[in-house]
Every structure is written in structure tokens, then in C-alpha cells.
Amino acid sequence: SQTIHQWPATLVQPVGSPLSLECTVEGTSNPNLYWYRQAAGRGLQLLFYSVGIGQISSEVPQNLSASRPQDRQFILSSKKLLLSDSGFYLCAARDLWDTNTGELFFGEGSRLTVL
Amino acid sequence: RKEVEQDPGPFNVPEGATVAFNCTYSNSASQSFFWYRQDCRKEPKLLMSVYSSGNEDGRFTAQLNRASQYISLLIRDSKLSDSATYLCVVRGNTGFQKLVFGTGTRLLVSP
Secondary structure, three states, X not given: OOXXXXXXXXXXXXXXXXXXXXXXXXXXXXXXXEEEEEOOOOOEEEEEEEEEOOEEEEOOOOOXXXXXXXXXXXXXXXXXXXXXXXXXXXXEEEOOOOOOOOOOEEOOOEEEEEO | OOOEEEOOOOEEEEOOOOEEEEEEEOOOOOXXXXXXXXXXXXXXXXXXXXXXXXXXXXXXEEEEEOOOOEEEEEEOOOOHHXXXXXXXXXXXXOOOOOEEEOOOEEEEEEO
């Protein structure tokens, strides 16, 4: 099964500072990769997804960006954080060949507080 | 209207009780349905897929009603360890087949 490593686990950043969250995947190749955000009391919001190296699709307009420099590496970035960027960020992967369960494997998440 | 809607709860039940959650979805062309479980401040994990004919996994039973566009999760003989948030997840029929998550229903099982 897949293992998702995500870091850092927790961070507190001032408004206007940059952000970089990293995610790596083990146990599969050429997975679909996703970045979700979960704000307090709200559901998971899909931010970005990627079907391959260098291929990024954005679901919502925002001041965040994503990159996939390697098959099993997915990075979420921002040049200048806003207060509204606070939340629980989750990286997820789905095996391209898994058409049965459609299961998403999640990393342990990165909890971001912007002050 | 939200794509996937759930009662946020919380549902407070005693140990041993039977509890049921419903979830409605708006896209009639949705193809796949799932229940995920999320513990407090943790990542979601797949609990079970929901099949058209309904399916059971131990104390958990999931059902799909396509005509009324809702899915349900029934938990029998609730355990303290069942306390969590249960997320309803629907996969669309577009080329990418995006998974859409509900906001979750919180369950609290007390002794």
C-alpha cells in the first residue's frame, strides 16, 4: 500500500511570509496527487491535483501554487501568506490503476496557522 | 446547493446503540460513493465503499439510494472507539472523476 510523507507537521507563519509544504509518496508509481485544505468546521477543499510530472491543475483561485518536480513529490507553495490560508493541509495520492475502491491515501497533514 | 451535504451533528449515543447517518448528493451522474473516517486532528481514512446493492462490513452497513440521491451509514453496537467524524465522499463522472467530500458528521459514543 501507499505511504504518504508530509512535512512540516505544524507551522506558525506571519502574514506575508512564504510557505513551502512538501509531500512524498512511497509504494506506487505515477500516482494521481492532490493537495486538500480543511479549514476549521469545514470540509476538505481540493486545491490542486496532478496526473503526472509537471502537470498541475488548480481547482480554486488563490495565492497558493503547486509543483510536481518528480513522480512522487508534490509541493505546495505561497510567496505571501494571508490570514485566510490558515488550515489543515493534506496531501493525498491515488493509485492510477486502482479503479475499484477509488481510495485516497492521505499524509498526516500540515497544520498551518498564519498570524 | 452543496455537492455533498451531511448533518454535522454531533450525534451523542451510548455504547451499544445503533446510529445512522445520511448524506445527500446533487450530481445525479455521480458514479462512486464512499465513507471515510477522520479522527480529531488526523487525516481521513477510507472506512468503506458504498455499492449499489448495499454492503456490510462487520458492524457497519452502507446503502445507496440513487433515486433519492442519498447514501447512508449504519453503525450497530457502537463502541467508544467509533467516536470520530464520518465523511461522505462522492466521485463524479467527469474525466478526472474528482472526489468531493462532505463536511462530515461527528459521532460521540459515551460509556
